[in-house]
Amino acid sequence: MTRYLIIGAGVAGISAAEAIRSVDQSGDITLLYDDADGYYSRPGLAYYLTNEVPEKQLYAFQEDDFHRLRLQRLHASVRRIRPSEHKIELNDGRLLPYDRLLIATGAAATPAKAPGVELQGVVKLDSLEDARRILKLSRKAHSAVVVGGGITALELVEALRAQRVQVHYFLRGDRYWANVLDETESRIVEHRLKEEGVQIHYQTELAEINGKNGQATGVRTVDNRQLRCEIVAVAIGVQPRKALAEASGLKVDRGVWVDEFLRTRTAGGGALPGGEALPDVYAAGDVAQVYDPLAGKAVIDSLWGPARQQGYTAGLNMSGQTRAYRKSAPFNVTRLAGLTTTIIGAVGGRETDADLLEVARGESETWRQIPDAIAAQADFDVNRLRVLVGKQNLVGAIVMGDQTLSQAVHHLVAEQADITPIREQLIHPNRPLGDILAGFWADWRQQHGAK
Amino acid sequence: MNLKDLFKAAAVENKRRQVVVQGQVVPESSRCVQCGICSFHCPIGIDVRRHAWQGTPVKDSHCLTCGECVTRCPRGVLRFEKSSIFEG
Numbered sequence: 001m002t003r004y005l006i007i008g009a010g011v012a013g014i015s016a017a018e019a020i021r022s023v024d025q026s027g028d029i030t031l032l033y034d035d036a037d038g039y040y041s042r043p044g045l046a047y048y049l050t051n052e053v054p055e056k057q058l059y060a061f062q063e064d065d066f067h068r069l070r071l072q073r074l075h076a077s078v079r080r081i082r083p084s085e086h087k088i089e090l091n092d093g094r095l096l097p098y099d100r101l102l103i104a105t106g107a108a109a110t111p112a113k114a115p116g117v118e119l120q121g122v123v124k125l126d127s128l129e130d131a132r133r134i135l136k137l138s139r140k141a142h143s144a145v146v147v148g149g150g151i152t153a154l155e156l157v158e159a160l161r162a163q164r165v166q167v168h169y170f171l172r173g174d175r176y177w178a179n180v181l182d183e184t185e186s187r188i189v190e191h192r193l194k195e196e197g198v199q200i201h202y203q204t205e206l207a208e209i210n211g212k213n214g215q216a217t218g219v220r221t222v223d224n225r226q227l228r229c230e231i232v233a234v235a236i237g238v239q240p241r242k243a244l245a246e247a248s249g250l251k252v253d254r255g256v257w258v259d260e261f262l263r264t265r266t267a268g269g270g271a272l273p274g275g276e277a278l279p280d281v282y283a284a285g286d287v288a289q290v291y292d293p294l295a296g297k298a299v300i301d302s303l304w305g306p307a308r309q310q311g312y313t314a315g316l317n318m319s320g321q322t323r324a325y326r327k328s329a330p331f332n333v334t335r336l337a338g339l340t341t342t343i344i345g346a347v348g349g350r351e352t353d354a355d356l357l358e359v360a361r362g363e364s365e366t367w368r369q370i371p372d373a374i375a376a377q378a379d380f381d382v383n384r385l386r387v388l389v390g391k392q393n394l395v396g397a398i399v400m401g402d403q404t405l406s407q408a409v410h411h412l413v414a415e416q417a418d419i420t421p422i423r424e425q426l427i428h429p430n431r432p433l434g435d436i437l438a439g440f441w442a443d444w445r446q447q448h449g450a451k
Numbered sequence: 452m453n454l455k456d457l458f459k460a461a462a463v464e465n466k467r468r469q470v471v472v473q474g475q476v477v478p479e480s481s482r483c484v485q486c487g488i489c490s491f492h493c494p495i496g497i498d499v500r501r502h503a504w505q506g507t508p509v510k511d512s513h514c515l516t517c518g519e520c521v522t523r524c525p526r527g528v529l530r531f532e533k534s535s536i537f538e539g
Contacts, residue, residue, distance in 0.1 A: 012483075044486030057487040060500060116526060304484045333526040335483050340527060403527040406480065 002027040004318060005088060007078050008104035011031035011043065011304055012285025012311030014061065016102050019315025020067045025321065030072045030096075038073065039127045043304055045131045046335075049159030058128065078125060081248035083266070083278050084181030091301070100280050100318040103245055103256055103264070104311060107286035109236035112147060116209030121216030122232045125159075126151055134233070138163035142232035145170060145219050147206050148235035150208040151176050151334050154189070157339070158231040161196055168227060169193065170204040185384060185400060192337035202350055206232075233303060238302055240287040251275065255300050258282065260324040262314040265413050282318055284310035287310070303332055329396075333406070342406040345413045347388060359442030385409075387434055389426050394416050405434055408441035417444055460514060474516055474531035478503035480526040489520035503528055 001402040004020055006013045009031050013124075018241045040058040042208050066073065078090040081103075087095045097361040107122035111117055115365055121141075123134050135247040135270075138144075145158050153169070162166045175186035185389075190200055205222040209232050218228040240255035249255040251265040262282045285307035291298040301307075306327070309435040383401030387394050387409060393416045399406040412419070422440045425431050480503055495515035497511050499520045511521075523530045 041487060043484035043487040045487050047488060052525070053486060053488050053491055057491045058481075059506070060485040060487065103479065305481050331481065333528075335525055342527075405528060 002099045002159035002319070004029045004100050004102075005096060005098040006031045006090070006102045006104060007033075008102075008106055008287075009035065009039040009073070009283070010104060010106045010285055010307065011039075012104040012106075012288075012307040012314075013102065014039050015308045015311030016104065016284060016315035016318070017069055017071050019312045020319045023316060023319035023321060028072070029070065030074055032074050032076050034075070034077045035127055035129075036075060038075075040128055042127075043268065045125060045363060046130060046155040046159065047431075049125075049131055049134060049155070050127075050162040055128070055132075069169075077368070078244055080179070080249070082282065083248065083250075083281055086280065088449070091180055098280070101282065101284040102311075102314055102318060103281070103287060104227060104285045104307075104314075105287045107242040109152075109235065110232045110239050111239045112206065112232075112236060114206050114208055116211055116216065117234075119209055119211040119216040119232075120214050121211075121230050122209060123156075123389060124154055124234055126238075131159075134159060134231070135163065137231050138165050141165050143168065143227075143229040144231035144233060145206070145227060146233045146235070148233075148237070150180075150235065150237070151332075152192075153233075154336055156235055157193065157198055158196075158335075160231065160233065161198060162307045165230065165231065167198045167205075169200045170221070171200060171202050171203050174202055178198065179345065181398070182386065185398060186384070188339070188384065188400065189337045192339060194238075196337065215344075218386060229361050238286070240300065242287055245283070245287075250278065250281070253289050253298065255298075256287050257284040257291070257298060258284075258288050259291050260293055261317050261322070262288065262310060262325055262328075263317070269343060282314040284314040290325060290327065295327075299327070301327075301330055305331065329410075331410060331414070333403075336400070338404055339401050341401075342397075342399040342403060342410065344398075344410050345388070346399050347386070347396040386425065387433070387437070389419070389423060390422055394419055404443075408437060410443075412437070412441060412444070415448075417448075466475050468487075474510040474533055476502070476514065476516070476521060477532040478508070478528050479530070480504065480505060480506040482526050484526065486525070488525065492519045492523045494519065499529070506507050508532070 002024060004027055006016055017031060020029055036185050039061055044058045048055055048058060059170050078088050081089050087097050089095055109126045120154055122139060124130055144160045145168045146153055148153045157167050157169055171373045172217045176189050206219055207222045208220045209216050209219045216230060216232055218226060219232060220226055242252050242256050245256040248250045249257055249267050251267045256264060262284050264278045264281045264283050266278060286302045288310060289298045290302050310325055313323050316323045331344045333342045385405060386398045388396040397409040397413055399409060422436050484504040485500055486503060487500050493499055497509060497514060499509060503510050515526050
C-alpha cells in the first residue's frame with residue numbers, strides 16, 4: 001500500500017488528494033497542515049471581510065468530503081524532509097515515512113521593513129486568523145493606513161471601508177498597480193476608491209510605525225508627515241514558503257524548483273547527490289516555481305486556478321500516471337474597487353511597480369510581461385476592454401466592469417486563436433472593439449466546436 | 452413611458468422569463484475560488500459551490516432558477532444556459 005504525504009491544506013494539496021484517490025483506491029493519504037483552520041477558501045477571505053459571506057461558509061469541504069476521500073488529517077509543522085530515507089521530521093521530533101510526498105506549503109505575505117512592524121495593529125492578509133484579527137481591530141479603530149499594491153492591498157482597503165474605518169492608502173508611485181494596469185485602468189480604480197471615501201496618498205512611503213504600549217498609534221512617512229491610525233495593513237507581495245525545501249537540500253530558486261511533471265530536484269552538494277531528480281518528492285501551488293519547456297523558464301504564479309491544476313497533475317504523477325503540467329494563459333477574476341475585472345495572459349503596464357516587491361497574491365508573473373503587441377481598447381462608462389493584439393493572436397486582455405466578453409476573450413487568448421481576419425479592424429482606432437470580438441468569437445466557436 | 456416602450460419592456464421581460472424557465476445554472480470552474488457565496492444565498496440550500504468545483508450544471512430539479520447565485524457570484528462564475536430538457 002502506497003503511503004502519500006501532502007504538506008499543506010490549500011487548494012493544491014486538496015486537489016492532489018482528489019487526484020491520488022481517483023487513481024489509487026487503497027493508498028494511505030495523509031494531509032499535514034500548520035494553519036489550524038485547515039482547508040478553506042483563501043480568496044474568499046476578501047468577501048468575509050466585506051460581510052458578504054460568514055466565516056463558516058468559507059470551508060468548502062465538510063467532514064463527509066474528507067471521509068469520501070479517506071483522507072487523514074494531521075495538524076503539525078514539518079521541520080525537515082529526509083529524501084534519502086523517505087521520511088519527514090515533524091517539529092515535535094516525530095518521523096513519518098512516505099512513499100510519495102507533495103510540498104504544497106503555499107506563500108506568505110512579505111513583511112514590511114519599517115520599524116514598528118511588531119506592534120499590535122499591524123496586519124497582513126494571509127489566513128483566516130489574519131482576517132479575524134482585522135475584523136476585531138476594526139471594531140475599535142477609527143483610521144487605517146494601507147501600504148502595498150496589487151489585489152490584496154485593495155482587498156484590505158475595501159475590507160476596512162466595509163468595517164467603517166477611515167482608510168489612507170499609500171502609493172509609492174503615481175498610480176495603482178502600474179505593472180499590470182495601464183494608466184486609464186489605474187485611474188478608474190483610483191477614482192472609484194476616492195468616491196468610496198478612501199484617501200489616496202501618492203508618492204508616499206512608510207518610514208516608521210509609531211506605537212504606545214505595544215499598540216500602533218500612527219505612522220510617519222519618509223517625507224516626515226505624521227498620520228494617526230490604529231491599523232497598518234501591509235500587502236507588498238508574497239514569498240513562496242520554501243524554507244522547508246531549502247532546509248531539506250532541495251533545489252530552490254525563488255520558489256521550489258519543479259520540472260513539468262512537478263518533480264523536485266536536489267540542490268546538489270552536501271549529503272545528497274548533486275542536482276538529481278527526486279522522483280518521489282513533488283511540489284505544487286504557490287510554493288512551486290514550475291519549469292515550462294515551451295517558454296524555457298520556470299515561473300511562479302500565485303493563483304487559485306494554476307494551484308488547483310498543479311496539485312491535480314502532481315497527484316496523478318504521484319499515483320503512477322505520467323502527466324505533464326501545461327501552463328495555460330494565466331487568468332484571474334477579481335474585484336477592483338467594486339469593479340469585476342478579468343486579467344488574461346500578458347498585459348504588462350510598466351516593468352516595475354514600486355508598491356510590490358515579489359509576485360503578489362492573485363497574480364501571475366506572466367501578466368507583467370510587456371508583450372510585443374499593439375493595445376486596442378474601448379471604454380464605455382466604467383466598463384473597459386483592452387486587448388493586446390499580437391501578430392496572429394491575442395496575447396492578453398483586461399476586461400473591467402461588464403463581463404459579457406470576458407469568456408470569449410479568455411478562450412481566444414488561451415487557445416491562441418488566429419485573429420488575422422480581424423487584426424486590422426482591432427488595431428484601427430474608433431472601431432467597435434467589443435462587437436468585432438463578439439462576432440469573431442461566435443464564428444470561431446462554431447468552427448472549432450468550443451463550448 | 453409610451454406604449455411602444457411598454458411593449459418593448461414586456462417583450463424583454465417575456466424573454467427573461469423564458470430564459471429563467473428553460474435555463475439551468477452552468478458554472479465555469481476555472482473562475483471559481485470556492486468562496487461559497489452562491490451556496491450561502493441559495494434559497495433552497497443547493498450547494499452550488501460543489502457544482503462549480505466539479506464543473507457540472509445545477510441539474511437539481513428543485514432549483515428555482517431564481518438567479519440569486521448567478522448575480523451574487525463576485526467572479527462571474529455562473530450563468531444561465533438553455534437546458535435541453537424541454538426539447539425533443
